Amino acid sequence: xxxMFPDTHNISDLLKLARKFNSFYLSGLHQGICKPFIVAGHQxxxxxxxxxxxxxxxxxxFRITDKFVELxxxxxxxxxxxxxxxxxxxxxxxxxxxxxxxxxRDECFAVSAPFCHENLLEMDRSAICLFGIRNxxxxxxGYLIHPTKGLCIWLQQRSFTKQTxxxxxxxxxxxxxxxxxxxxxxxxxxxxxxxxxTGDIAKNLIPAGCVxxxxxxxxxxxxxxxxxxxxxxxxxxxxxxxxxxxxxxELLTAEECVQRALSPQFKTTSxxxxxxxxxxxxxxxxxxxxNYRYLVELLHVPLQSIYNWPYAMVSTTNGxxxxx
Amino acid sequence: xxxMFPDTHNISDLLKLARKFNSFYLSGLHQGICKPFIVAGHQxxxxxxxxxxxxxxxxxxFRITDKFVELxxxxxxxxxxxxxxxxxxxxxxxxxxxxxxxxxRDECFAVSAPFCHENLLEMDRSAICLFGIRNxxxxxxGYLIHPTKGLCIWLQQRSFTKQTxxxxxxxxxxxxxxxxxxxxxxxxxxxxxxxxxTGDIAKNLIPAGCVxxxxxxxxxxxxxxxxxxxxxxxxxxxxxxxxxxxxxxELLTAEECVQRALSPQFKTTSxxxxxxxxxxxxxxxxxxxxNYRYLVELLHVPLQSIYNWPYAMVSTTNGxxxxx
Numbered sequence: 002x003x004x005m006f007p008d009t010h011n012i013s014d015l016l017k018l019a020r021k022f023n024s025f026y027l028s029g030l031h032q033g034i035c036k037p038f039i040v041a042g043h044q045x046x047x048x049x050x051x052x053x054x055x056x057x058x059x060x061x062x063f064r065i066t067d068k069f070v071e072l073x074x075x076x077x078x079x080x081x082x083x084x085x086x087x088x089x090x091x092x093x094x095x096x097x098x099x100x101x102x103x104x105x106r107d108e109c110f111a112v113s114a115p116f117c118h119e120n121l122l123e124m125d126r127s128a129i130c131l132f133g134i135r136n137x138x139x140x141x142x143g144y145l146i147h148p149t150k151g152l153c154i155w156l157q158q159r160s161f162t163k164q165t166x167x168x169x170x171x172x173x174x175x176x177x178x179x180x181x182x183x184x185x186x187x188x189x190x191x192x193x194x195x196x197x198x199t200g201d202i203a204k205n206l207i208p209a210g211c212v213x214x215x216x217x218x219x220x221x222x223x224x225x226x227x228x229x230x231x232x233x234x235x236x237x238x239x240x241x242x243x244x245x246x247x248x249x250x251e252l253l254t255a256e257e258c259v260q261r262a263l264s265p266q267f268k269t270t271s272x273x274x275x276x277x278x279x280x281x282x283x284x285x286x287x288x289x290x291x292n293y294r295y296l297v298e299l300l301h302v303p304l305q306s307i308y309n310w311p312y313a314m315v316s317t318t319n320g321x322x323x324x325x
Numbered sequence: 326x327x328x329m330f331p332d333t334h335n336i337s338d339l340l341k342l343a344r345k346f347n348s349f350y351l352s353g354l355h356q357g358i359c360k361p362f363i364v365a366g367h368q369x370x371x372x373x374x375x376x377x378x379x380x381x382x383x384x385x386x387f388r389i390t391d392k393f394v395e396l397x398x399x400x401x402x403x404x405x406x407x408x409x410x411x412x413x414x415x416x417x418x419x420x421x422x423x424x425x426x427x428x429x430r431d432e433c434f435a436v437s438a439p440f441c442h443e444n445l446l447e448m449d450r451s452a453i454c455l456f457g458i459r460n461x462x463x464x465x466x467g468y469l470i471h472p473t474k475g476l477c478i479w480l481q482q483r484s485f486t487k488q489t490x491x492x493x494x495x496x497x498x499x500x501x502x503x504x505x506x507x508x509x510x511x512x513x514x515x516x517x518x519x520x521x522x523t524g525d526i527a528k529n530l531i532p533a534g535c536v537x538x539x540x541x542x543x544x545x546x547x548x549x550x551x552x553x554x555x556x557x558x559x560x561x562x563x564x565x566x567x568x569x570x571x572x573x574x575e576l577l578t579a580e581e582c583v584q585r586a587l588s589p590q591f592k593t594t595s596x597x598x599x600x601x602x603x604x605x606x607x608x609x610x611x612x613x614x615x616n617y618r619y620l621v622e623l624l625h626v627p628l629q630s631i632y633n634w635p636y637a638m639v640s641t642t643n644g645x646x647x648x649x
Contacts, residue, residue: 137618184611208610210601211621226618228611277534281605286532287508287552294461294550294629297535301625305618 014263015276015285016292019299022269025217025224026302035222037310038132039071040082040121043114044310047133047222055093062089069310072122082122090128101130101220104164110136111180115305123180127164130221135304136177139188140274141206141230143173143196143240145252152255152284154275155240157195158248159268165220168248169268170261172275173240174198175227184228195247196240198232207231209281212273212300215307224304229274255284273300338587339600339609340616343623346593349541349548350626359546361634362456363395364406364445367438368634371457371546379417386413393634396446406446414452425454425544428488434460435504439629447504451488454545459628460501463512464598465530465554467497467520467564469576476579476608478599479564481519482572483592489544492572493592494585496599497564498522499551508552519571520564522556531555533605536597536624539631548628553598579608597624 020027029035029049036053038046048056048070056063056070062085064071076082094102106126112134113120129136143155155173159166176191178184188206192198209231216223240250253261259279262272277300279285280293287293344351353359353373360377362370372380372394380387380394386409388395400406418426430450436458437444453460467479479497483490500515502508512530516522533555540547564574577585583603586596601624603609604617611617 207607208604208612209607210604211611211618213618213622228618280532280534283531283533287535288532294535294537294552298537298625298627298629301622303622303627305622306627 013291015259015290016296016299018263018269018272019214019276019296022214022216022272023299023302024215025222026215026299026307029217029222030215030307035133036065037069037308038134039069039310040112041072041074041114043121044069044308045112045114045121045132045134046308047224048131049133049222052099052131052221055096055098056089059089059092062086079120079122083124086122086124086128090125099131101127103127104220106164108177109180110134110177115308120180126177126179130218130223133222133224135224135226135308138175138177138225138227139184139191139230140172140227140271141174141188141192141198141232142274142278143198143232143234144278145234145236145238147236147254150254152282153252154255154258154278155196155234155250155252156258156261157240157242157250160246160248163246166268166270170264170266171268171271173232173250175271175274188228188230192232194244195242196250197243198240202232202234202238205233210277212277213302213304214270214273214300215302215304216270223270224308225270226304227274229277231278255279255282259285276300337615339583339614340620340623342587342593342596343538343600343620346538346540346596347623347626348539349546350539350623350631353541353546354539354631359457360389361393361632362458363393363634364436365396365398365438367445368393368632369436369438369445369456369458370632371548372455373457373546376423376455376545379420379422380413383413383416386410403444403446407448410446410448410452414449423455425451427451428544430488432501433504434458434501439632444504450501450503454542454547457546457548459548459550459632462499462501462549462551463508463515463554464496464551464595465498465512465516465522465556466598466602467522467556467558467562468602469558469560469562471560471578474578476606477576478579478582478602479520479558479574479576480582480585481564481566481574484570484572487570490592490594494588494590495592495595497556497574499595499598512552512554516556518568519566520574521567522564526556526558526562529557534601536601537626537628538594538597538624539626539628540594547594548632549594550628551598553601555602579603579606583609600624 035047035049037044038048104127108126109123110126110129111120111123147153157171159169159171161168174192174195189203209229211228213226262275359371359373361368362372428451432450433447434450434453435444435447471477481495483495485492498516498519513527533553535552537550586599
């Protein structure tokens with residue numbers, strides 16, 4: 002193995018970090034207090050009790066049973082579902098009770114069913130986490146092999162005016178998949194807007210898989226899948242933000258990246274992308290990380306099996322997976 | 326994206342392949358007819374009814390209840406458990422009823438508990454699948470970037486005298502983790518034995534994660550985790566087998582590899598390693614594989630959550646994950 006991979010640096014905290022961005026997968030999921038959210042016969046989300054309480058006020062929109070919450074099946078198509086949902090969210094936003102809706106985005110996310118390429122409805126990005134809708138994004142790791150420092154990675158600090166995770170450190174470039182945009186298309190667009198990556202450099206983007214994890218915060222539930230792209234950057238490339246969403250960029254060594262990811266200054270839900278990159282590049286490896294295989298598993302949690310009502314693979318008790 | 330990635334070649338069959346090497350994960354697991362196998366309070370395996378029938382003849386070794394099969398807890402330590410298990414397997418082998426034991430290996434595999442670095446017992450490699458013990462191995466993808474053909478991969482054809490999958494096409498180099506050998510150590514040893522990879526070339530081995538899947542065959546249950554390594558080979562390198570376990574080697578383009586993996590001539594349980602490599606290298610990507618994210622998930626099934634009795638995340642019904 003190349004000498005660039007350290008044998009001894011302390012990465013035992015990485016599993017703790019993986020448990021943090023899987024807070025819902027490893028805990029809330031098994032408490033059985035969230036109900037599947039059903040649209041047109043498909044489970045598209047999970048709803049927490051604090052949100053259910055509010056939805057009860059809209060019996061013409063939501064049918065709430067012992068087992069699930071269903072969007073009124075009388076809403077016949079994409080357009081009608083989208084309109085009814087928007088009206089409901091507008092009411093809820095005015096009430097000002099739900100933290101998530103304080104970050105209204107005016108950017109719509111598509112809600113789709115598993116193995117179904119047709120979308121069922123769209124809703125404002127801020128509301129996705131209230132319904133535990135699966136969220137898809139793209140993330141680019143911009144890296145270079147420095148002649149003396151070895152593997153180095155560009156990170157961005159998010160703008161202090163961002164609605165979510167303001168001022169936190171984040172991957173080089175990332176963005177949500179909005180309605181009507183393709184995956185590679187979104188990646189190229191975000192790389193240009195966030196870091197002034199030109200078309201010539203973007204030609205070197207390599208798709209390298211995806212990470213899936215299930216995070217929970219005060220705002221809601223985040224069953225996230227990020228399509229990951231690697232981008233080797235020229236040594237003299239310096240990213241310049243073009244859309245006002247980035248505070249600054251910094252080039253870090255792989256070891257500095259690990260330390261940054263472990264710090265409270267890092268956006269928790271971006272850590273999976275960084276860990277996956279460092280694993281794929283051999284920096285984190287079976288020789289220096291005792292819980293390597295658990296870590297890899299927690300970067301790919303089975304969201305398709307979880308969102309599979311009434312067949313969901315969800316136990317009702319909490320496993321000793323948490324006792325690590 | 327680089328031109329090397331085709332947009333249109335037919336890889337819709339890849340999800341079918343991923344379902345094939347996850348035959349137990351997607352089907353048998355949910356039928357609820359297998360019982361957890363408990364050793365020293367830890368779930369280390371799953372046992373099928375056809376095997377349970379034979380174990381009933383050894384009540385001093387196995388306690389079989391409605392819910393689980395337990396190795397007699399009176400066996401106090403690694404040594405005693407290993408001896409008792411070996412005696413039992415010796416009886417079963419003489420009966421000649423169990424297909425798996427016809428391939429006796431005289432090579433011991435360690436049985437370990439989750440998150441526990443101490444092993445509980447060891448048993449012959451051929452018996453692992455009777456108890457559904459988690460199986461760990463290493464796999465090397467030997468590749469090169471050919472000046473005209475682009476990404477090319479060396480595959481091996483297994484010897485026709487091998488006990489398992491004789492004559493089938495397989496990864497460049499692979500091997501099981503036997504008791505007393507480290508992960509990187511096993512990788513270097515197998516690369517030398519199977520393909521005459523010298524120490525100088527082995528220095529370029531890059532650990533790149535692991536794949537986990539759950540296969541079932543006539544022989545038994547295979548909850549497998551493979552630590553994957555990438556090895557860029559010199560253009561003029563020609564692998565030479567040194568241990569008699571390989572019939573031949575062949576250098577294939579990425580597209581030829583996909584076709585080989587889809588053919589019945591390929592070892593089903595080696596396909597995950599090849600697919601993971603082609604995904605990490607961008608050859609299979611979100612633009613050319615409509616079920617990309619499901620494919621990535623089926624390369625990392627949650628074995629740690631499944632082997633978590635009495636908290637296992639196993640449903641009792643079969644989900645529509647199979648209806649793809």
